[in-house]
Amino acid sequence: MPIKNVVVNCTDVQRSVEYYTKFLELPVVSEPTPDRAVLDAVSTTIELRAVARGREQSTWVGDDLQKGFRHIGFKVDRLDERAEVLKAAGVEFTLDPLDAEGAVRICFFYDPDGTLLEMIQGDLQYAAVLDQDGVARERALGVPRRPRFDHVAVTVEDRERTSAYYAEHHGFSFIGTIEQPHDQRGFSIGYLKGGDTVLEIFTYETEKSARAPQLDVAGFAYAELEGKPPTAFGKLVSPDGTTVYVDPDGFVFAVGSGA
Structure with missing residues (x-):
């Protein structure tokens, strides 16, 4: 079962629509309003929702050692060309294009409200393959004709616990690993x-480090998954009235209909 939707809070919906349509080629699904817009990211939707500017500061830290949400990743073609367009427009990068572990090319940059985004070019060559069929299905997707949502990244304390939960409740399969031998x-x-x-x-x-959920500040808000609602996780209500759940690492998600 896929990630159905990714909700990103922003201080100016129109500005964010222009950013995502221009730089990531995500078309608008329906007529945007000052409060909300939905964009087609091929394998899911990206939903932009308005929040008040400066009411509360985000506590998200971009060091990857903070548990919970880290970034949103898109598979692309022509990564270096796309990165040059972003740079020419003054977009802030945290990592310039480079060849990474797993034989892919990647870069990281921010959206207008500080949500960290990644572009990835190429098929990952896993250090260990745990699900051959899952890897084959991934590679069968091919090179995207326009940027395609690929993943949400999260930092966790216990990978076994995380994979067991998302497999049982949401149908995710653990397909492989990438090691980072040079990272101390x-x-x-x-x-x-x-x-x-x-x-x-x-x-x-x-x-x-840990971070308490913030559902009404700019940045990633939550992902929408199919599956069974958890019974042991914390539960909150987002500003739009959606019931969301908080896993043990602080990752926030909603649950729609599914198995």
Whole structure:
């Protein structure tokens, strides 16, 4: 079962619509309003929702050692060309294009409200393949004709616990790992595949920090998954009235109809 929707809070919906349609080629699904817009990201939708500017500061930290949401990833073609267009427009990058572990090319940059985004070019060559069929389905998606939502990345304390929960309740399959041997923090990545989407799971041997959910500040708000609502997680209500759940690492998600 895939990630159905990703909700991103923004301080100016029209500005964010212009950004995502121009730089990531995500067409608008329906007529946007000052409060909301839905964009087609091929394998899911990206929903932009308005929040008040400056009412509360986000506590999100971009060091990857903070548990919970890390970034949103898009598979692309022509990564370097796309990165040059972003740079020419003054978009802030945290990582310039480079060849990364797993034989892919990547870069990281911010949207207008500080949500961290990644572009990935190429098929991952996993250090360990745990689900051959899942990897085959991923590679069968091919090179995207326009940027395609690929994953939401999260940092967790316990990858086994995380993969067990999302497999049982939401149908995600643990398809493979990528190791980062040069990272002194003991960095490893696991990939949980649901439909044509992925939860990218970061783990570190070094100490990590925690963050309480903030549903009414700019940035990533929550993901919408299919499956069974959890019974043991914290429960909150988002500003739009949606019931959301908080997993043990602070990742926030809603649950729609499914198995």
